[in-house]
Amino acid sequence: MKKINKVKIKINGRKRSINSKISLKCLLSTNKISLKKVAVEVNEKIINKKMINKIKIKNGDKIEIVHFIGGG
């Protein structure tokens, strides 16, 4: 059986281990996150949503996914 390479990342402050081949766009869609309603940051750099296809996830990446909530 072929071994799947895993990478360790942090999403919204929580540690996760994911398939190294997965793209950022794929990570969002597997988590059922609509790109229209969020903004994404990788290692404190805001990702242009039009370019999200091209972003590969690397070991140690810190990913933040934010949206609007109720606030004053």
Added chain:
Amino acid sequence: MDDYLNISNKNFKSRLIVGTGKYKNFKECSEAIKASGAQIVTVAVRRVNIFDKKKPLLMDYIDPKKITYLPNTAGCFTSSEALRTLRLAREIGGWKLVKLEVLGDKKTLFPDMIETIKSTEVLTKEGFKVMVYCSDDPLMAKRLENAGAVAIMPLAAPIGSGLGILNKVNIKIIRSRTKLPLIIDAGLGQASDASIAMELGCDGVLINTAIAMARNPIQMAEAMKFAVQAGRKSFLSGRIKKTIYGKASSPKKGLI
């Protein structure tokens, strides 16, 4: 004559802006917004809960195509946090009209005006239209205007305090020295506070806690709507002069 609130070349019929925090749920929040007649609502930027996908979303209840979302930096204590938050807000969906709030003290939630002015300059250069929460200091308000703010939003009293306008004189001075939209932000407690703000010549008010935490938020939202309208009309109508003696309302002629 139509009387609009004009912010950054956009006209709004309602002069009441409401916050979307502290409600029991999104349903109550959306009903209160409806009752308030507000066309602009403030929203916060926070992490998506990726581990609980069933959690309802604000956008499912309040349509950003119908109501103008005003991303806010509530909870930010440094310029860099505030800038990061608003840059992310812009990326969510192209929001350029934003509310900047850089707090300086956890107890009073007073704004840190030095960080606020710095952030206003940076954001303006980046193309944001910045509405700025600030202290009720006329000199700071002027500095913000020079830094490129599109609206000045002085506090009436500490956020969530419900104390009403503590320094009416300062608000009047700020009014007389700026042509920018002047919007009272924070500290109002009841409908009459909103009327007073409008009677002082403010262009609008922003209310969250006084509506969301009222016993009946939806009814209070409606009360605020009428209070803002009443205060605005009262201001435009021109009040009478105050005198210390009485002046009879009925003519003396024909007195029996």
